Amino acid sequence: EDGLNGWLRYARLPCDIVKQANVPATIVALNATESSPVYTAGQELKKGIGGILGKTLDVTHETREGPSIVVGTINTFDGSSTIPELEEDGFWLSTQGDTVEIIGQNERGALYGAFEYLSMLAQANFTGVAYATNPSAAIRWVNQWDNMDGTIERGYAGLSIFFKDNVTISNTTRVEQYARLLASIRVNGIIINNVNANPIILSDDNMAGLGKIADAMRPWGVKLGISLNFASPQTFGGLASFDPLDETVIAWWNSTTDKLYEHVPDLAGFLVKANSEGQPGPITYNRTLSEGANMFARAAKPHGGIVMFRAFVYDYQTLNESNWKDDRANAAVDFFRELDGRFDDNVVVQVKYGPIDFQVREPTSPLFAHLRQTASAIELQVAQEYLGQQCHLVYLPPLWKTVLNFDLRVDGEKSVVGTDILSGKRFNKKGLTGYAAVVNVGQNTTWLGSHLAMSNLYAYGRIAWDPTDDEVAILEDWTRLTFGLDNTVRETITRMSMASWPAYENYTGNLGIQTLTDITGPHYGPNPQSMDNNPWGQWTRADADSIGMDRTVSNGTGYAGQYPADVAALYEDIETTPDELLLWFHHVPYTHVLKSGKTVIQHFYDAHYAGAETAATFPQQWAKLQGLMDQQRFEETAFRLTYQAGHAIVWRDSINQFYHNVSGIPDSQNRVGNHPWRIEAETMDLQGYRVTAVTPFEVASGLQIVQTIDNS
Ligand code: BDP
Structure with missing residues (x-):
């Protein structure tokens, strides 16, 4: 199969x-x-x-x-x-x-x-x-990040099923099949193009193509929506400006929207990423984000459409890594707090689950507590951008639940993100709140690039319907439906999946330090040295003695103060901050003793070994399933799990070695830097290569690297 x-x-x-x-x-x-x-x-x-x-x-x-x-x-x-x-x-x-x-x-x-x-x-x-x-929330959408040229941003399963060469794909077979899967998990809307949107989606041909795509999905009750590029009136429409208060710009969006609705009468609405990571937006014209959002909302309103306006707004060019007060985590609340109540009633602010960006662990975005008169939706990510990119088994619902089950205590009252806020009950917004997940399926027959990753898509739909649905029960249902009724198969997949996110956190980034990955590149594989002095504001503040972002009000970036009082007090105080988020909120010496009794650095070392050990059991556990399912899915999954076990060792050693080099603190169990079986390239006989010192020194285990003689 x-x-x-x-x-x-x-x-x-x-x-x-x-x-x-x-x-x-x-x-x-x-x-x-x-x-x-x-x-x-x-x-x-x-x-x-x-x-x-x-x-x-x-x-x-x-x-x-x-x-x-x-x-x-x-x-x-x-x-x-x-x-x-x-x-x-x-x-x-x-x-x-x-x-x-x-x-x-x-x-x-x-x-x-x-x-x-x-x-x-x-x-x-x-x-x-x-x-x-009944559903917990009216909005249960997926977001594809498909580019018009057919590639998919952060997509790990091949090319787009929606676009090719800047036009919509004419064969909608896969679109129908995808809509069927989505309907079965009660997803009722889909944005099919990247939030980094190309205005060419608004061409006449593409509007007609969108009509066909909507036709293919309508029998499955899945409504189509699209991402818009804020500058379209200028870059595509030929106007002099894209100022959201300019009458000609408003008229352009109105007529463009009317035209879209001629092709797709039940268009769900728009998704907008503005003034973020180089994307244009209203701030370009000194207009507010709400003025920008409302322009689209008014165009869509007569047609019953809604605007999902993303809270992922931050200006990476002004983040200054030498200034302790600057903190990207503050951005969403800083931008949106003042705007609450100034959005039209068909605008929904779409908020990533944490304040930074889909990390292996983040505290709940405090913005959910500030949008009282504005509807909100949570943005989750089924595409495992920072979580192993479908090459690692990482069952995500336990991570999502840390946010959905979190009680923000707005005004000292129960305000659980899933059941109170996203349900629309807490702020009386029922009917216009909910869920979006970045999914990024591609042409690969596995949809996501890995058979086991599909449990995340399945679970997403179930959780959006009912955030109290049990993640183990969901997984067991998915396993029976996907692999049949065999108990060993179900028990094994459940055991592995439930161990997978804690393991991934263990071998990537612990104690709230984020996924210590390659920040400037693909977000894959270990690269702790890229986690500071980068323009993206994902910083660890690691130096030779200490580590962590101080986000307290008293001494740090003030982020902890963005939460309602009860929660703010919890994170302000190092004593009450849970270990798992310690380094998110506090800057401490490597020798700081955790509630567990271990030092931070020893926890790092131990956790990385523990995580890799867990991953090493996956191929062994999987091997026992041979013959209990079809050979194709057995083998394809075995291959990935074997890879994961190996890559977990790469993660373990890179991270441990890096902090060992930086801190100079030995591992109490004498494992780090001491692998008798490991052969360093620089100790071998080399032809055509030379050994050089590397800067910064901490990136290489032996402080040296091997280079080709011609320096290429
Ligand atoms: C980041 C991704 C980038 C997206 C951006 C976003 O790396 O590709 O465009 O988020 O969500 O995580 O807009």
Whole structure:
């Protein structure tokens, strides 16, 4: 199997299990229009039950006598059940009695219910259930970072399924397949182009192409949206300016938006990255970010569209690494705090989960506490940009949950990010809050570049629907759906996945120091020396004696003070700051003793060994699954896990050696710098190469490197 069907394989259950299933012989899909999600649901039920149970069912579109599987909306259903109140996209599922009822609040909900029923059948769960379920939030989107030329920014699975050579792709087969996967996890919207947007997406041809893409996804209830480049009126429209208060600019966006809606009448809306990392924005004209966002909001409003305006705004050119007070972590709140209440009501501010950038561990973004009159959505990242880029198994929900379960204590009241804030309940914004995840699937048949990485996409949808959903239960469902019902397979994948994020944190960056990766390059592999003096503001402040960013109010950058009082006090005080975020908030000597009783430096050493040891068990654990699944996915995964085990050692030794060199403090277990089996290149006989000292010295284990004689 090549992974193309993801968790929707509908593999035949064993005969003895099939016998236990009692499924009605007819499907009644209460909509005969082929592009409707209810029609799709009927077809999907037929396909799924055909696969899982080997039964061929008829699909009709009219209610009939006798047992059946009825799928439709609450408006079209005339069955006898009393259905609890359903919210937008919610559904009722009853498998009790002769008739299976799958009733959505809308068409999308009905389709979600059909997938839910199929998920139960595929997992051989034939129990009678009757319940209603509603989403925690209305916005459950994915963001693709696809470039118009067909490449994908931070994409690890080949070229785009949406674009090629600056135009939309005409064959929409993969688009439909992707929409099917998204619908099955209740994702209802997708932005298909990079936040670093190319205005050429607005060409006539591309608008027509967007229409086709939207048509391909509509039967699955997935709405299309696009990223916009703020400077488009000038760079694409030929106007003299892109000032958001200029009448000609406003008129240009209005007519461009109207045109877009002619092609895509149900366009979900826009995503905008402005004044960040070189992107243009309203600040270019001394206008506020809200004035910029509102310009798009007003163009989209008559069509029912929304604007997801990103809070990832920081000016990397003005960050000055020699000034202790400058701190990129402060940027989002500094920019947006004053603007709360000044955004139109169809603007949603999309906030990355932490204040920097998708690190292996970050504290919850404090901005969620400041957007009281403005709707907010969280931005997660399924693409593992800083987390091993799909070459490492890293199951992400435990990381996401550190943020979603965090209580920001706004005004001293319970304000849990997932259930209170993103649900819209805390600040009365229901209907316009939620979730976005950077996903970046590509043409590779595994979608993400790795079979196991798909558990993150699956889990994302489940968690956006219900942030209290248990990450282990989600993983077990995904495993059964993806690899079948074998207990060893499920237990092994669950054990490995649940150990994977802690292991990755252990062998990359601990105690809140961030992922110690190559900041200026691909964000892959160890490169702690790049974590200071870089223009991106991702700093560790490591020197020969001490490490960590002091972000206290009393002595540091003041970031801790961006949180509501209870949380601010927690992080201000080194005693109450949890070890796992110590170096995010405080600058301490390497000899500082943690709550665990270890020094910071010894914790670094030990954690890196522990993480690599865990990764070393992955290929061994996986090897035991041979024969319990198809050979292709077994081998492809074995290859990646073996690579990960090796790369974890590279991480371990690079980081440990680096801090050993910087601090000069020996490892109490005498491992760091002492690998009897390790052969340094500079100790070998060299031809055509020479050994030189390296600057800075701490980057090489022996303080020396090997260079070609001609210096190339
Ligand atoms: C960073 C990525 C960069 C993105 C940026 C963003 O490295 O490629 O453009 O975030 O989210 O993490 O805008």
